[in-house]
Amino acid sequence: MSLPAQSAAEPEPAGPWWRLTLSKQMVLALIFGAIFGYLFPAIAQQAALLRDIFLHLIQMMIAPLIFASIVQGIAGGGELKQVGKIGLKAIVYFEILTALALLVGLTVVNLAHPGAGVQLSGDTSRLAAMATVRPMDVPETILHIFPTSVIDAMARGDVLQIVAFSLVFAMAVSLAGEEGKPVLAWCDSLRLVMFKFAGVIMKFAPIGVAAAVAVTVSGPQGLGALVSLGKLLLTLYVALLIFIVVILGAVIALVRIPLLPFVRAVRNPFTLAFATANSEAALPDAFAKMERFGVPRGIVGFVLPMGYSFNLDGTTLYLAVASVFIAQAAESAGAPHFGLGQQLGMMLMLMLTSKGVAAVPRASLVVLIAALQTYHLPLAGAAMILGVDAFMDMARTSVNVLGNCLASVVVARWQNEFDEGKARAEFGEAG
Numbered sequence: 001m002s003l004p005a006q007s008a009a010e011p012e013p014a015g016p017w018w019r020l021t022l023s024k025q026m027v028l029a030l031i032f033g034a035i036f037g038y039l040f041p042a043i044a045q046q047a048a049l050l051r052d053i054f055l056h057l058i059q060m061m062i063a064p065l066i067f068a069s070i071v072q073g074i075a076g077g078g079e080l081k082q083v084g085k086i087g088l089k090a091i092v093y094f095e096i097l098t099a100l101a102l103l104v105g106l107t108v109v110n111l112a113h114p115g116a117g118v119q120l121s122g123d124t125s126r127l128a129a130m131a132t133v134r135p136m137d138v139p140e141t142i143l144h145i146f147p148t149s150v151i152d153a154m155a156r157g158d159v160l161q162i163v164a165f166s167l168v169f170a171m172a173v174s175l176a177g178e179e180g181k182p183v184l185a186w187c188d189s190l191r192l193v194m195f196k197f198a199g200v201i202m203k204f205a206p207i208g209v210a211a212a213v214a215v216t217v218s219g220p221q222g223l224g225a226l227v228s229l230g231k232l233l234l235t236l237y238v239a240l241l242i243f244i245v246v247i248l249g250a251v252i253a254l255v256r257i258p259l260l261p262f263v264r265a266v267r268n269p270f271t272l273a274f275a276t277a278n279s280e281a282a283l284p285d286a287f288a289k290m291e292r293f294g295v296p297r298g299i300v301g302f303v304l305p306m307g308y309s310f311n312l313d314g315t316t317l318y319l320a321v322a323s324v325f326i327a328q329a330a331e332s333a334g335a336p337h338f339g340l341g342q343q344l345g346m347m348l349m350l351m352l353t354s355k356g357v358a359a360v361p362r363a364s365l366v367v368l369i370a371a372l373q374t375y376h377l378p379l380a381g382a383a384m385i386l387g388v389d390a391f392m393d394m395a396r397t398s399v400n401v402l403g404n405c406l407a408s409v410v411v412a413r414w415q416n417e418f419d420e421g422k423a424r425a426e427f428g429e430a431g
Helices: 021-041 041-045 047-077 080-112 124-131 138-144 150-156 158-173 179-200 207-215 224-228 229-257 257-276 280-293 297-310 313-332 341-356 365-374 380-414 420-427
Strands: none
Touching: 021 041, 021 207, 021 257, 041 207, 047 150, 047 158, 047 179, 047 207, 047 257, 047 280, 047 297, 080 229, 080 297, 080 313, 080 341, 080 380, 150 158, 150 207, 158 179, 158 297, 179 280, 207 257, 207 380, 229 313, 229 380, 257 280, 257 380, 257 420, 280 297, 280 380, 280 420, 297 380, 313 341, 313 365, 341 365, 365 380
């Protein structure tokens, strides 16, 4: 027996005007953390413990939440026969959006020319370990999807491997018939418990957000690095804003997604991802919000985690901007001109290699270093970018989360399963 779906994620109570909603608390926490980190850097560095505790609490729930959501949503919701169609539509959508993200990044960085006149300098010894790591090729990426041990995959937090196991397990539960129903009911109960678990942890989100931002601002590079690389940072933020408004805005219009309700649904996950620069921190809340937004839980459970490996819009746009920035700076120092043909070749490489780093720490830097080595561009550029990487990471991570939330709605609409009435009922009122 399936438990009531509406209890999976409870809406934020509006309450009296003086009681701020969680969204407003997180925004204020973000501002407070930035100011505190700037004024009291030594004390703010100690907040790393609070940040890490919050992130660990979030990460510990991801594996059971993904597992229970996929199994219950697909085996219990009659989605088993649709998995192939859902997966194919999701992959096609991911690749189109990835290409458009690269195109926007390439266009903006060539117009802004942030690398012109920049003197490349940086300690490349910090990149020594990353330079030895290479993105997986296509066969390795496909093989990596299938874990040898689901316990190991859950312990490492490998989202893609957890998804693969959960899909096969859902298929087995469905084929088991009556014998599989107790397992299905247990997964439904586990899913609801994990949403309650997430609700408890999210009460501490403002503390985690304030601590994360304070640590970032008070770090060794901190705001001082923004002076020398301010144009690069501004170029990235402008490119990401254009991508959100033009590309994602066009998707919302074409697929007929109610705009204001969608904005209200994603603002919590977006803010959390921005403040912590961690996509996983926003995943449980994104699950809850998208299900409340009218996306069937089987699609949410499948598309959202898969997007964490295959739909990194913000990261791919960042890679386009960062790599061409380094090429422009190298050209200013006398290196040969890095023409449009070479840039397009690099973009194609980035499209492929960015899929093969799902389980690699500091994945975007690993891909960037691999691209620089392939095209004989100076690694000093990557070392220099490290100074503002934390601020760039905040932006690209939040756009990754936004893009994946939208992807789940788009696929649901393509499947004619998006409940627009529920979306408007849950998020139609300002709050």
